Amino acid sequence: MKLAANVTFLFKEYPFLERIQAAADAGFDGVEILFPYDDPAPDILRRLQIAGLPLVLINAPPPNYTGGQRGFAAVPGLEERFRRDFARVLRYAERLTPQHIHLMAGTAEGPEARATFIDNLKWAAAQAPGQSLTIEPLNPGDMPGYFLNDYDLAAEIIDAVGAPNLGLQYDTYHAQTIAGDALAVWRRHAPRVRHVQVGDAPGRCEPGAGGIDFAAFFAAVAASGYDGWISAEYNPTAETEACLGWMRDINGRTT
Numbered sequence: 001m002k003l004a005a006n007v008t009f010l011f012k013e014y015p016f017l018e019r020i021q022a023a024a025d026a027g028f029d030g031v032e033i034l035f036p037y038d039d040p041a042p043d044i045l046r047r048l049q050i051a052g053l054p055l056v057l058i059n060a061p062p063p064n065y066t067g068g069q070r071g072f073a074a075v076p077g078l079e080e081r082f083r084r085d086f087a088r089v090l091r092y093a094e095r096l097t098p099q100h101i102h103l104m105a106g107t108a109e110g111p112e113a114r115a116t117f118i119d120n121l122k123w124a125a126a127q128a129p130g131q132s133l134t135i136e137p138l139n140p141g142d143m144p145g146y147f148l149n150d151y152d153l154a155a156e157i158i159d160a161v162g163a164p165n166l167g168l169q170y171d172t173y174h175a176q177t178i179a180g181d182a183l184a185v186w187r188r189h190a191p192r193v194r195h196v197q198v199g200d201a202p203g204r205c206e207p208g209a210g211g212i213d214f215a216a217f218f219a220a221v222a223a224s225g226y227d228g229w230i231s232a233e234y235n236p237t238a239e240t241e242a243c244l245g246w247m248r249d250i251n252g253r254t255t
């Protein structure tokens with residue numbers, strides 16, 4: 001399995017750009033960055049090249065959304081904003097070549113939001129046919145009012161868009177928090193999954209520190225034939241390097 005470190009969450013012991021090398025030193029095969037837009041793309045690219053790691057995923061839209069909107073893709077009336085932001089993300093993506101771009105839905109509800117989301121996703125998928133795009137359900141406790149708060153809804157949206165370059169971003173932490181059983185959500189939706197993120201629940205901690213049966217989960221992922229990335233996206237309960245024991249159970253890693 002290919003393992004990535006989400007360096008927005010992990011390796012916070014280091015200045016941001018140094019986290020990329022720290023991920024390589026810890027044995028990860030790639031990194032993801034939720035919002036890379038605060039640093040110049042050439043600086044990030046140089047760090048990736050030195051570390052020898054690919055960039056697996058970035059989020060859109062660009063603003064660091066602390067205290068602000070969680071995207072715009074499903075927000076009626078903000079179509080122009082979504083499209084302008086997406087164009088900027090594609091310029092970043094040309095430089096950094098992330099494997100996936102996660103398109104954030106934003107705060108909205110109801111049939112109009114659903115229709116807006118589908119239209120915007122169809123538009124984005126057509127704009128960038130060679131770029132893999134994802135959508136990710138986020139649990140309502142962490143993201144109150146976020147439109148995409150359920151895996152069945154995400155599956156419906158993906159099917160309605162019907163674009164080969166749009167898939168599901170599955171996160172064990174959100175799946176467990178939303179549905180109470182991350183493994184059952186995996187089994188139901190595995191065929192649509194384009195990208196996997198892992199974190200335990202409750203507490204969004206490292207695998208093994210919460211209640212999810214990760215031995216069963218990783219076995220199910222391996223049995224499914226999934227060959228994409230598995231990205232570590234959680235808040236370590238101690239120093240990042242001290243919380244990587246779960247990697248030893250995968251691929252016989254010795255980190």
Ligand SMILES: O=C(O)[C@@H](O)C(=O)CO
Nearest residue numbers: 034059102136171197233
């Ligand atoms: O699970 C999460 O919180 C992230 O993957 C994300 O993209 C939210 O910004």
Ligand SMILES: [Mg+2]
Nearest residue numbers: 136171197233
């Ligand atoms: Mg996630």
